[in-house]
Amino acid sequence: MDQRDMGADLESVLVSEEQIRTRLGELAAQIDADYAGRDLLLVGVLKGAVMVMADLARALHAPAEMDWMAVSSYGSGTKSSGVVRILKDLDKDIGGRHVLVVEDIIDSGLTLSWLLANLGSRGPASLEVATLLRKPEAAKVEIDVRYVGFEIPNEFVVGYGLDYAERYRNLPFVGTLAPHVYSS
Ligand SMILES: O=P(O)(O)OC[C@H]1O[C@H](OP(=O)(O)OP(=O)(O)O)[C@H](O)[C@@H]1O
Ligand code: HPA
Numbered sequence: 496m497d498q499r500d501m502g503a504d505l506e507s508v509l510v511s512e513e514q515i516r517t518r519l520g521e522l523a524a525q526i527d528a529d530y531a532g533r534d535l536l537l538v539g540v541l542k543g544a545v546m547v548m549a550d551l552a553r554a555l556h557a558p559a560e561m562d563w564m565a566v567s568s569y570g571s572g573t574k575s576s577g578v579v580r581i582l583k584d585l586d587k588d589i590g591g592r593h594v595l596v597v598e599d600i601i602d603s604g605l606t607l608s609w610l611l612a613n614l615g616s617r618g619p620a621s622l623e624v625a626t627l628l629r630k631p632e633a634a635k636v637e638i639d640v641r642y643v644g645f646e647i648p649n650e651f652v653v654g655y656g657l658d659y660a661e662r663y664r665n666l667p668f669v670g671t672l673a674p675h676v677y678s679s
């Protein structure tokens with residue numbers, strides 16, 4: 496399936512490639528300023544955050560280490576199960592480190608609130624979050640998020656790392672799916 500084939504499954508483009516690039520540049524500048532003189536460790540949350548991590552990290556001027564955690568709460572559906580499983584833990588200890596969690600989306604917030612409690616218990620020097628997308632209307636828990644790319648409506652979105660049943664992650668933009676995709 497190439498991108499033209501995926502195009503038939505899409506209803507609309509919500510955030511374009513250009514908008515993503517511009518906004519990640521702005522967030523990177525803020526992060527550079529905030530972490531000046533501090534040793535930054537970016538923690539990407541697999542799999543959804545791969546694109547954000549790759550592009551945000553390259554937009555930073557400051558040196559940053561990267562580590563990855565894989566967690567899953569959505570399975571193959573469009574609703575969070577609320578049960579978060581660690582599929583892969585960090586490679587290194589984060590005790591005393593300045594940790595910035597990098598996410599693609601905060602939807603119900605259940606994944607992130609679980610993750611922040613988990614990472615917080617490991618004794619980092621600081622713990623903040625950068626996310627490309629947030630759905631304010633979908634929040635089931637309130638989380639203090641320092642860097643937010645875009646606030647979006649409460650609709651299921653795909654692309655730029657985000658999947659529906661593991662598909663559409665490689666779209667270069669964020670879009671909504673046509674109803675026939677869910678029902679087929
Ligand atoms: O705020 P929430 O409602 O918890 O949803 C957000 C989380 O759900 C997605 O991950 P998912 O569990 O689908 O795994 P994936 O990144 O591998 O797609 C997304 O990447 C976030 O991590
Ligand atoms: O809207 C979404 N799309 C894809 N994956 C997700 N995980 C949480 N919310 C979403």
Ligand SMILES: [Mg+2]
Pocket residue numbers: 543569657658
């Ligand atoms: Mg997913």
